[in-house]
Amino acid sequence: MNILFLGDIVGNSGCEAIKKHLLKKIEELEIDFVIANGENAANEGVGITEEITNSLFNYGVDVITTGNHVWDQKETIKHIDREKRLLRPINLPELSPGKGFGVYNSKKGLKIGVLNLMGNIFMKKCDDVFEAAKKFTLKNNLKKDFDILVVDFHGEITSEKMAMGHFFDGKATLVVGTHTHVPTSDLMILNKGTAYQSDAGMCGDYNSVIGMNKENSLNKFLKENFQKHYPANGEASLCGLIIECDEKTGLAKNINQFIHGGILKNSH
Numbered sequence: 001m002n003i004l005f006l007g008d009i010v011g012n013s014g015c016e017a018i019k020k021h022l023l024k025k026i027e028e029l030e031i032d033f034v035i036a037n038g039e040n041a042a043n044e045g046v047g048i049t050e051e052i053t054n055s056l057f058n059y060g061v062d063v064i065t066t067g068n069h070v071w072d073q074k075e076t077i078k079h080i081d082r083e084k085r086l087l088r089p090i091n092l093p094e095l096s097p098g099k100g101f102g103v104y105n106s107k108k109g110l111k112i113g114v115l116n117l118m119g120n121i122f123m124k125k126c127d128d129v130f131e132a133a134k135k136f137t138l139k140n141n142l143k144k145d146f147d148i149l150v151v152d153f154h155g156e157i158t159s160e161k162m163a164m165g166h167f168f169d170g171k172a173t174l175v176v177g178t179h180t181h182v183p184t185s186d187l188m189i190l191n192k193g194t195a196y197q198s199d200a201g202m203c204g205d206y207n208s209v210i211g212m213n214k215e216n217s218l219n220k221f222l223k224e225n226f227q228k229h230y231p232a233n234g235e236a237s238l239c240g241l242i243i244e245c246d247e248k249t250g251l252a253k254n255i256n257q258f259i260h261g262g263i264l265k266n267s268h
Contacts, residue, residue: 001108001247002029004258005150006036006061006240008178010204010211011045011231015052017203017238017261022060025260025268029242033106035114035150036203036240037178038086039066045212045231047072050079053086063087063104065116067154067179068124089118089154091132101136103146110247113146115172117164119155119179129155133164137171142250149250150243151175158184158198165196173252174243176200181210183239183257183264193251201239206263208232237262 004026009015018036026034038056041048046069056064063085070088071077080086080098090100101115115136118126142149149172153164161177168175170192176199177184183201190196202211209217212229220226238261244254259267 001032001106001110001245003112003148003150003174003243003245004029004031004034004240005174005176005200005243006034006203006238007183007200008037008039008181008202008204008211009041009056010181010202010236011040011233012043013205013231013233013236014203014211015041015055017236018056018061019059021238021260026060029268031242032108032110033104033112034061035063035065035152036061037066037152037154037200038064039069039154040202040204040211042073043231045229048076048086049073050075050083053079053083057085063102063114065114065152065154065178067118087114087116089116089126090136091118091127091129093127106148110147113140113149115149115151117151117153119153119157119160121160122156129160129164130167133167137168142171142173147247147250148173148245153177154179156180161198165190165194169194170251173245173250174255176241183259187241187255187257189252189255193249195243195252195255197241197255200241201259203238203240204236205232205234206237207234235262237264237266239264
């Protein structure tokens with residue numbers, strides 16, 4: 001079976017690209033399950049709303065993960081308790097609304113576990129991510145509690161992400177980084193069969209600074225007439241990866257980059 005993971009959806013541009021292309025690509029590439037990080041999907045480029053959440057589900061996304069911007073749209077605090085397909089990092093403070101892990105059915109009827117983690121280095125304060133991961137693996141096991149496990153590690157630095165990849169090697173189907181909005185070229189299958197990429201990139205306009213208007217972003221660095229960040233609204237590239245999963249073992253058989261549309265070199 002094939003799983004498509006999409007990196008951070010940024011603003012209206014990213015949402016429109018999902019609307020325009022995703023269902024067609026699901027059919028064309030025989031995708032069984034789609035996970036997307038939606039923490040930047042709101043029009044302002046931070047947070048996500050109930051309306052956008054529902055539209056992403058309608059256009060083919062099965063589960064939405066988030067990160068440090070999860071609460072930037074205040075309505076999410078209530079909506080995330082109602083919508084089990086919208087996750088927040090599991091290592092946020094214990095009494096935070098919502099859940100950081102869920103198990104969902106794929107089109108083929110397989111049980112897909114999705115775990116949302118957030119890094120500790122240069123990020124908003126959250127519980128120790130490696131302690132959270134260790135606690136999770138003591139209670140949940142691949143091929144016992146779910147057929148497939150996808151881990152979204154929302155973090156700033158590659159060493160922390162790579163370490164987490166090795167921690168989950170053999171225990172997860174995929175560990176993929178989000179947050180930095182730039183697709184990395186280190187797609188690989190680790191020694192024990194877990195697929196890995198340091199960052200899936202973003203679904204947004206790459207004629208920008210990580211999805212934000214480039215002129216305004218330059219003004220911030222130059223200290224000249226900077227306004228609050230707002231997304232670039234040109235044609236978006238959909239960025240992520242496709243995992244071919246071994247249904248018997250729950251591990252990865254193949255990992256391939258997925259880039260479609262916009263100014264990046266397209267792979268699909």
